[in-house]
Amino acid sequence: MTTSLSPDLARLSDPAVRPDPYEVLRALREASPYTDPASGILVVGRRADCESVLRNPKVSSDRRGAGITKVPQMPNLMNLDAPDHTRLRRLAGRAFKPRVIEQWRPRVEEIVEELLQEIAAGGDSTDLVSAFAYPLPVRVICEMLGVPREDHPVFERWARSIAYTVDPQLVPGQLTTGVEAEVEEARAGFVGYFSRLIAERRNDPAPRADVLSELIAAEESGDQLTETELIIMCILLLVAGHETTANLILNGVLSLLRHPDQLELLRQRPELAGAAVEEVLRYDAPAQMITRIAREPLTVGDVEVAAGTPLLVLLGAANRDPEEHRDPDTFDITRGDPGHLGFAAGPHFCLGSVLARMEGAIALNAFARAFADPVLDTGALSYRPHVAVRGPERMRVSFREIRTGARRPGGAGEALDG
Numbered sequence: 001m002t003t004s005l006s007p008d009l010a011r012l013s014d015p016a017v018r019p020d021p022y023e024v025l026r027a028l029r030e031a032s033p034y035t036d037p038a039s040g041i042l043v044v045g046r047r048a049d050c051e052s053v054l055r056n057p058k059v060s061s062d063r064r065g066a067g068i069t070k071v072p073q074m075p076n077l078m079n080l081d082a083p084d085h086t087r088l089r090r091l092a093g094r095a096f097k098p099r100v101i102e103q104w105r106p107r108v109e110e111i112v113e114e115l116l117q118e119i120a121a122g123g124d125s126t127d128l129v130s131a132f133a134y135p136l137p138v139r140v141i142c143e144m145l146g147v148p149r150e151d152h153p154v155f156e157r158w159a160r161s162i163a164y165t166v167d168p169q170l171v172p173g174q175l176t177t178g179v180e181a182e183v184e185e186a187r188a189g190f191v192g193y194f195s196r197l198i199a200e201r202r203n204d205p206a207p208r209a210d211v212l213s214e215l216i217a218a219e220e221s222g223d224q225l226t227e228t229e230l231i232i233m234c235i236l237l238l239v240a241g242h243e244t245t246a247n248l249i250l251n252g253v254l255s256l257l258r259h260p261d262q263l264e265l266l267r268q269r270p271e272l273a274g275a276a277v278e279e280v281l282r283y284d285a286p287a288q289m290i291t292r293i294a295r296e297p298l299t300v301g302d303v304e305v306a307a308g309t310p311l312l313v314l315l316g317a318a319n320r321d322p323e324e325h326r327d328p329d330t331f332d333i334t335r336g337d338p339g340h341l342g343f344a345a346g347p348h349f350c351l352g353s354v355l356a357r358m359e360g361a362i363a364l365n366a367f368a369r370a371f372a373d374p375v376l377d378t379g380a381l382s383y384r385p386h387v388a389v390r391g392p393e394r395m396r397v398s399f400r401e402i403r404t405g406a407r408r409p410g411g412a413g414e415a416l417d418g
């Protein structure tokens, strides 16, 4: 079915569209590739075009100074190109190898159980955003970086402020006053904090198996991360892995609540949790769009693109492209269709995908197992203002009881995440 909706990029910023942007995304995908007249951005929404842009060496991730993000960015892994990107990615990669991440599975399960117990103690309803989905990735990455528990709330606040730096400017001049000051305060807070933490860690001879120690120790051919690179990497990990993973959990729970047959299926077959995560990444992607700049002239579809043109890659539109996905608007956790772009593609493919998949699968299984008769308060569902990393701001769910304590002590996790 084709809609009569005119492709208007600015509509993605409309709060009324945010709960369900997929009709707008369909119109944008069908019109793409095309240049948005208001912003001059080349809109890319078809699955094949998105992937070819993300893998094209003529396309740059260095958006600093291009005026397409609302707030200036620091030079980090995400906005550098080869060879600087290749070097940083190699050094950081060892901290995110599946073997390293897998060691954290029992701890992630414990944190989920702690959160369920806190929810159970709080009555017969909860806001899943503040009680479950946000604290989980923050606690996990803070523990991985060696940040003590009492400092987690301030980290969550700073990470939320810095989230503004990734949002693209879909309407020219969209910068929100006050946001820049908030971002600066958060950056200064992170820099001071991580400088101290890294200095302490260097002076502490006790071996530790956390990500920060891996990053400090990371060395290849005599090359190491500098102090500044280490600090920027720590900030990026917190910011990149926080709201995205929270939205994976929230979008997943929401889809399960709206498709009770799929929730029941996951209850019956917890081994489907991994496939359910892939389907959420496709059906309601936490990262809806990313930006690029044409470094040299190139062709996208049948459009000639001049050097310097900003590109908007609509991952959320590509993930529902009927050319790639059968029956794309159907949520089906047994789909077994791995072709989504939820973690992007090419050299900048999400560094934390193994961790995100593990946290997502454990959290969705825990929700399916622990929440008896969950009911979504549809009137209380609201969305955060960001368009790139999109997800709920409040999501109240009531329940008959929370079944806690299902994790086997010392178990490897099969009970929660087959």
Ligand code: HEM
Pocket (backbone or CB within 6 Å): 061, 077, 078, 079, 089, 141, 236, 237, 238, 240, 241, 242, 244, 245, 248, 286, 287, 290, 291, 342, 343, 344, 347, 348, 349, 350, 351, 352, 353, 355, 356
């Ligand atoms: C469901 C959760 C997540 C989603 C949907 C997601 C999505 C993405 C996407 C789309 C990119 C590509 C950005 C670009 O090319 O402009 C990316 C990159 C990245 N992600 Fe994730 N991410 C998630 C979780 C995480 C976690 C848990 C971490 C780490 C703790 C993480 C760390 C990173 C880093 C460091 C990059 C930059 C990689 C590079 O540029 O080489 N992400 N992520």
